[in-house]
Amino acid sequence: xxQNDHRGLALxxxxxxxxxxxxxxxxxxxxxxxxxxxxIDAALADSPDFAMAHILRAYLFITGTDTRGLEDVRAARRxxxxxxxxxxxxxxxxxxxxxxxxxxxxxxxxxEDILILWPHDVVALQTAHLFDFLLxxxxxxxxxxxxxxxxWTPSDPGYHILIGMHAFGLEECNDYARAEERxxxxxxxxxxxxxxxxxxxxxxxxxxxxxxxxxxxNEREVQWAHDNFFCVHNWWHLALYHLEQGxxxxxxxxxxxxxQGGQSDAMMDMxxxxxxxxxxxxxxxxxxxxxxxxADIWQPVAEDGYYAFNxxxxxxxxxxxGRMAAAARTVIAMERTIERGIGSNVAMTAEVGLPFARALxxxxxxxxxxxxxxLRPVRTRxxxxxxxxxxxxxxxxxxxxxxxxxxDHRLVKVLASERREAxxxxxxxRSLLHTAANENQANTTKVA
Ligand SMILES: [Fe+2]
Numbered sequence: 001x002x003q004n005d006h007r008g009l010a011l012x013x014x015x016x017x018x019x020x021x022x023x024x025x026x027x028x029x030x031x032x033x034x035x036x037x038x039x040i041d042a043a044l045a046d047s048p049d050f051a052m053a054h055i056l057r058a059y060l061f062i063t064g065t066d067t068r069g070l071e072d073v074r075a076a077r078r079x080x081x082x083x084x085x086x087x088x089x090x091x092x093x094x095x096x097x098x099x100x101x102x103x104x105x106x107x108x109x110x111x112e113d114i115l116i117l118w119p120h121d122v123v124a125l126q127t128a129h130l131f132d133f134l135l136x137x138x139x140x141x142x143x144x145x146x147x148x149x150x151x152w153t154p155s156d157p158g159y160h161i162l163i164g165m166h167a168f169g170l171e172e173c174n175d176y177a178r179a180e181e182r183x184x185x186x187x188x189x190x191x192x193x194x195x196x197x198x199x200x201x202x203x204x205x206x207x208x209x210x211x212x213x214x215x216x217x218n219e220r221e222v223q224w225a226h227d228n229f230f231c232v233h234n235w236w237h238l239a240l241y242h243l244e245q246g247x248x249x250x251x252x253x254x255x256x257x258x259x260q261g262g263q264s265d266a267m268m269d270m271x272x273x274x275x276x277x278x279x280x281x282x283x284x285x286x287x288x289x290x291x292x293x294x295a296d297i298w299q300p301v302a303e304d305g306y307y308a309f310n311x312x313x314x315x316x317x318x319x320x321x322g323r324m325a326a327a328a329r330t331v332i333a334m335e336r337t338i339e340r341g342i343g344s345n346v347a348m349t350a351e352v353g354l355p356f357a358r359a360l361x362x363x364x365x366x367x368x369x370x371x372x373x374x375l376r377p378v379r380t381r382x383x384x385x386x387x388x389x390x391x392x393x394x395x396x397x398x399x400x401x402x403x404x405x406x407x408d409h410r411l412v413k414v415l416a417s418e419r420r421e422a423x424x425x426x427x428x429x430r431s432l433l434h435t436a437a438n439e440n441q442a443n444t445t446k447v448a
Pocket of ligand 1: 198202233237388390
């Protein structure tokens with residue numbers, strides 16, 4: 001018997017009870033709350049032939065970008081094979097196959113095919129949105145959502161998730177005013193939409209509205225920080241505001257507390273932990289033995305060669321904890337990814353990940369000229385290995401610091417100038433310009 005989901009799309013193989021559990025899982029996925037895997041498992045226990053439940057289960061693991069979840073994806077794919085599905089389910093099967101083959105672009109094409117036919121397939125849209133993020137595809141972060149908006153109305157269940165995703169896409173396309181407006185619109189519909197909250201947090205970061213950002217986070221903490229498996233990343237954004245204000249004690253307090261640095265082994269949390277400690281390292285802030293915990297968690301997955309963005313953050317933790325041999329093995333794994341030549345990660349690794357990883361090692365060993373040489377050509381194409389503008393800024397910060405430590409004050413000066421134009425209130429850029437001016441003055445005096 002065919003039934004429909006809450007957005008009117010046909011489902012196969014499900015009882016009413018299983019559909020209710022499937023909708024619960026979708027709501028949890030949308031707000032990153034509860035345990036969507038447990039909910040979808042309960043739906044499948046009730047209705048083993050529920051095709052869309054197998055599909056959602058596959059995407060819950062695919063979007064984790066963690067090889068430890070791939071067996072669950074394969075199991076879900078086998079479950080889908082055994083469940084007699086409709087045409088939409090078969091198209092999702094092709095998308096999952098492409099994901100399993102590591103061909104993220106092909107998977108996104110299949111998801112777009114689905115969305116052209118079924119714009120209310122919010123599972124396809126959210127999965128595609130997260131992969132647009134992982135591929136650094138700012139235009140599709142905004143426009144893949146925009147292509148669905150005319151088919152949706154505010155009364156459609158889960159409308160807020162579209163608006164929140166659109167907000168983030170607008171932000172990554174530097175349309176900050178509209179992004180902020182959209183973010184607030186989504187939150188008015190569902191205050192627990194932590195992706196919309198995150199979009200506004202990005203706007204406040206990019207516009208250097210740090211006091212406001214801290215207030216924004218603190219005042220709404222009950223909505224985004226509780227029962228939420230995306231919360232570490234929002235805590236990371238709060239830590240960034242404090243970092244840029246120079247409040248390093250608060251940053252470390254957040255790292256040890258809700259950022260769960262060195263404690264959480266969820267891939268996205270591990271990335272945030274490395275990203276925060278590395279920024280402190282660049283500023284010469286003593287972080288004690290915190291790198292050890294981060295490196296311990298990274299090391300078992302540091303040679304997976306699955307997603308270059310993760311690999312780079314693994315290298316940060318390994319080298320900062322003195323594990324140079326382990327970091328070298330990560331680099332070898334990245335080289336092998338390129339040699340194998342299979343999947344989207346090949347280009348991401350070759351064009352950005354590998355030179356960045358090598359540059360980090362050069363930085364750690366004091367080879368600052370080499371670090372600069374590796375990073376300069378990469379910085380303008382860094383978007384190709386995914387993440388947000390705010391996350392990828394770590395590459396620019398590493399380049400500037402390598403130039404500074406290597407004594408290339410002319411390069412520091414031009415990079416600081418660029419930075420000040422992008423963020424006029426940036427204290428870091430101001431201090432760099434000040435230092436570079438002093439160094440130039442000293443050199444001029446020496447010559448005279
Ligand atoms: Fe973010």
